[in-house]
Amino acid sequence: MASGSEERIPFRGDRSGSEKPADPLALRAAWEENRRWVAAVLLAHKPAWADLEDLLQEVAATLVASSAELRDPASLRSWLRTVAINAARLAGRKGRLRNHRSLDLAADGSQAVREPTDTLPAAPAALAVAEEASRIGDMAMALPEGYREPLLLKAVQGLSYRQIGQILGLPETTVETRIARARRMLREQAQAATGEPSGRISHGEGSNA
Amino acid sequence: MSTHDTQGIPTGDERELLMSRVIDGRATANDWLHLEAIGAREPGLWRDLALAQRDQRQLEAFVARSTEIADAVELPEAPRPLSLQDRVRAFAVWGGWAVAAVVALAVLGPNITPGGNQQSSGNTAGIVPVDLSNFRGEELLSKALERGREDGTVPGELADGYLIRANALSTGQGYEVMYVRPIVVKRRVNNLLHFPSVDEAGNPLPQPVPLGPAFTSVPRRAL
Incomplete structure (x- = not known):
């Protein structure tokens, strides 16, 4: 994941306004820089059963098909997010039942069948870490959408608050507030699930961002 | 974001915001001073901070694992105009x-x-x-x-x-x-x-x- 790269994505051959096709190399570089967080957006919006790889391919195909129309590289992130959300929602509307992949998690909290990533048995400690990560992931997926998406985006390595704000079309301060609240919700859910007491003395709640 | 209640105690949002900044490694010296002040009154803060950091690391692992398939998804070839x-x-x-x-x-x-x-x-x-x-x-x-x-x-x-x-x-x-x-x-x-x-x-x-x-x-x- 690269950061701050929007200034160097000349999709079009020039900026004269002609409908020249995008520079394939620049387009590919842009896709490689952004596809991880696009996957995170899809993860936040797709139905649990929808195949993430299929949806990513749909977004990639849309990017190629529409590349000549992308005049403003700075708007690429918000454009990609819109395409990703549309793809995820369309999948939901179509109600297509796809094969579950090992990493797809059921949104209702039930345990999805997870296939091993390789044929070697995982070490117990590594397995426990992976299971705990999946448990937190399940909880994050159950958060309200307005908190779930920024929280997942912040968990993508390399994304800054400014970049998340560009993707979501929100001020950086709003992104920061939502992520802070999402973390509190996640922590409280995790504590409730394990019966751990909260270390916090009750304070008043802030207003919605 | 609200700041303090009438007794000068940071509200829930500010407490969480300060913790969130620590988790992301962007807390300023002033943020730390503020956080220590809260911690002095509310020792449970440090436990919450530790748990929140643990949750963040696990969430990062979850997202990394869930989205790693993205690295294998390449752009399709652009349709070639008919010659x-x-x-x-x-x-x-x-x-x-x-x-x-x-x-x-x-x-x-x-x-x-x-x-x-x-x-x-x-x-x-x-x-x-x-x-x-x-x-x-x-x-x-x-x-x-x-x-x-x-x-x-x-x-x-x-x-x-x-x-x-x-x-x-x-x-x-x-x-x-x-x-x-x-x-x-x-x-x-x-x-x-x-x-x-x-x-x-x-x-x-x-x-x-x-x-x-x-x-x-x-x-x-x-x-």
Whole structure:
């Protein structure tokens, strides 16, 4: 994941306004820089059963098909997010039942069948870490959408608050507030699930961002 | 974001915001001072901070694992505009249909003579040998079109052809032109597919052709 790269994505051959096709190399570089967080957006919006790889391919195909129309590289992130959300929602509307992949998690909290990533048995400690990560992931997926998406985006390595704000079309301060609240919700859910007491003395709640 | 309550105690949002900044490694010195002040009154803060940091690391692991498939998803090839060669090849495909229809009509149709008279046939199989060498291609085509008009398999012909090449004749008078002559034919088929796209390997993907009129205009020249 690269950061701050929007200034160097000349999709079009020039900026004269002609409908020249995008520079394939620049387009590919842009896709490689952004596809991880696009996957995170899809993860936040797709139905649990929808195949993430299929949806990513749909977004990639849309990017190629529409590349000549992308005049403003700075708007690429918000454009990609819109395409990703549309793809995820369309999948939901179509109600297509796809094969579950090992990493797809059921949104209702039930345990999805997870296939091993390789044929070697995982070490117990590594397995426990992976299971705990999946448990937190399940909880994050159950958060309200307005908190779930920024929280997942912040968990993508390399994304800054400014970049998340560009993707979501929100001020950086709003992104920061939502992520802070999402973390509190996640922590409280995790504590409730394990019966751990909260270390916090009750304070008043802030207003919605 | 609210800041403090009436007793100077940070509200829930500010407490969480300060913790969030620590988790992301962007807490300022002032943020730390603030946080220590809260921690002095509320020791549970440090436990919450530790748990929140643990949750964040686990969430990062979850997201990394869930989205790693993205690294294997490459951009598809952009659709290549049709070259002249592609267009000529496409014409050749349909030209093949036209030639095949002409030959079939010439061989299997009614007995045709150069003069256009039908021979009386005593052949029980209904097939009479026809010496095609006596026919020029244009005559055969003309006969095929005439026959097609009669049986409804050639409802018309577009008035405008597609010029491929034009050369002046060596005699200095006139031109030799090569053009596509669009003949409208009607056939009954079992399947109707077209190939508007290709898969990852470049193989054509068949899709049903939408039913109904494909053009808004009708043939302008009936036979």
